[in-house]
Amino acid sequence: MTLAISPQARDALENWLAAARALKGAADNTLTAYRADVLDFIAFMTLHHGGTEGLGPLSRLTVTDMRAWMAHLRGGGAGSRSMARKLSAVKSFYRWLAEREGYEPTAVLSTRTPKFQKKLPRPLSQDAARAMIDTVEIQNVKDWIGARDAAVITLLYGCGLxxxxxxxxxxxDLPLGDSLRIIGKGGKERIVPVLPVARAAVARYVAACPYPPEPDAPLFRGSRGGALSPRLIQKVTENARMQLGLPATATPHAMRHSFATHLLSAGGDLRTIQELLGHASLSTTQAYTAVDTLHLMKVYEAAHPKA
Known part of the structure; x- marks a missing residue:
């Protein structure tokens, strides 16, 4: 479908992406998703209007056009969450384009975002998180790889990375000190404390690793010395959770959720947890409040003396 897009429309898209990178510090993964979503939108509108002339199809969008696009997405199997993400990208692009080309943006910007229920994080219990780390460490016959995997998972759970x-x-970044400077999404920098257990896990891995650490090389190496793939960590976590009988939601990212939830349960301040996680918005961190409330309700239901 993207072949129907005119060079002018492609140039507009690339200029918008460049602005998002320069002015908002958008991450590469975010920009890749933006490009795909907006390319599909432009292609649909171009074909919908029956031509590929310049930016013409985008200059005369109506509410009916937007409804047709949304129906097209729904017919293609897109869920409400996916549609909401695509619409957000399109609105951002069109707002930028309308300012530069003098378009009337109301039809696009007034399109309602599909409602969807946000999925709450699914943290592990403290015992399950510890068991996950211990089990990951014995998954591989090579001790240094087991130490590597345990060190990575410990950083996810111990530092919320x-x-x-x-x-x-x-x-x-070696040797790890009491804190670590992290560059997160959108180039946002934060400082996270490093627990002694995390420092010790990384130190064990470094001592066992056959590839000496180099300043500009990845700290965590694959079996052949290259950069470690996230998929390998996902796989070893999957194997461990199956051994432990944990649900499919026990993923590497769940370790980060567990870090935040356990801090909150211990009385951690929500604003502080937001900073530690590197969330741009407090509303993202507030999802953990709901998780903790669910935990408290379960305790209440189990312990409250019923009349």
Missing amino acids: RISEALGLRGR
């Missing part, structure tokens, strides 16, 4: 952030560490 995203898997991309843990695997983004370099040799220059």
Whole structure:
């Protein structure tokens, strides 16, 4: 479908993406998703209007056009969450384009976002999180690989790192101190405390690793010395959770959720947890409040003396 897009429309899209990168610090993964979503939108509108002339199809959008696009997405099997993400990208692009080309943006910007129920994080219990780390460490016959995998998972749970952030560490970050400087989504920087158990796990891995740490090389290496793939960590976690009888939601990202939820349960301040996680919005962190409330309600239901 993208072949129907005119060079002018492609140039507009690339200029918008460049602006999003430069002005908002959008991450590469975010920009890739934006490009795909907006390309599909432009292609649909181009074909919907029956031509490929310049930016013409985007200059005369109506509410009916937007409804046709939404119906097209729904007919293609897109869920409400996916549609909401696509619409958000399109609105951002069109708002930028309308300012530059003098288009009337009302039809696009007034399109309602499909309602969907946000999925709450699914944290592990403290015992399950510890068991996950212990089990991951014995998955591989090579001790250094087991130590590596345990160190990565310990950083996710002990420091609340995203898997991309843990695997983004370099040799220059050694030795780990009391805190770690992390560059997260959108280039946002934060400082996270490093627990002694996390420092010890990384130190064990470094001591056992056959590849000496180099300042500009990845800290966590694959079996052949290259950068460690996130998929390998996902796989070893999957194997461990199956051994432990944990649900499919026990993923590497669940370890990060567990970090936040357990801090909150212990009386951690929501604003502080937001900073530790690197969330841009407090509303994202507030999802953990709901998780903790569910836990408290379960305790209440189990312990309250009923009349």
